[in-house]
Amino acid sequence: MILAIETSTPVCSVALGKPGSVIEKRIEGRGVHSERTFVFINELLERHNLRINGLEAVLFSNGPGSYTGLRIGAAAIKGLLFGQNVPLFTLSSLVSFSAVKISQQGSTVHAVIDARRQHLYHQKVELAESGELAISEPVVKELADLAAEIKPGESIVGTGWERLQLQNADKVEKAGTEAISAKNLIHAWNNSAFKALFTEQNVESFEPDYLTMAQINNTAIGK
Secondary structure (H helix, E strand, C coil): CEEEEECCCCEEEEEEEECCEEEEEEEECCCHHHHHHHHHHHHHHHHCCCCHHHCCEEEEECCCCCHHHHHHHHHHHHHHHCCCCCCEEEECHHHHHHHCCCCCCCCEEEEEEECCCCEEEEEEEEECCCCCEEECCCEEEEHHHHHHHCCCCCEEEECCHHHCCCCCHHHCEEECHHHCCCHHHHHHHCCHHHHCCCEEECCCCCCCCCCCHHHHHHHHHHC
16 A cells, blocks of 8 residues: 655645555645644554555655645654655655646646745646656746746646636636645556656655745746
8 A cells, every 4th residue: 555645735635545546635724734644644544454564655745835734744754654664755746736637648737836926836747649758847937927838728737826817718727726635646656657757765864845935036036
């Protein structure tokens, strides 16, 4: 069984599963990560009479994203896996968001996280006709610049996209926090193209990819 944890946005989600069978505990709101992350992990493990050492791996949505949410998720994992021989694999949160939205060859998904002010954190994921993935570097973009980049027929998923002034908005598929879930990590793990994007981490020393205001300020200065 695989345990997956998503805490990079206001969504707190923990999933447990294997190919063809995934269950999830999920809540959305302010301050929910500190209250529910540990509880959700314990509830799912107890429901399946699982011990930590019975897990195949733990997956973590590694940011960029909320400092508080990612810090709590990382702390939960470090406590959970301390002294255990269970591997930890991380995946960019933005790539994780796109995993269930890439539905056919030739499709493009823009994954975003609200960076406040006039910016979104952005990463573009494209599935070529050949079946290969093309993934841009995660960057902070101004709303106007990103809106101009999104074309009809493409998709956008994540938080903060509703602030974009999209041309042909009715021709762009949009999904918000309802599409953010730890189940995305398990879906990606079971997809050979996405599985290659996971990074195995040292449990004691790994740090999430925090989104800081300094990053946003530096981007704004460069404009």
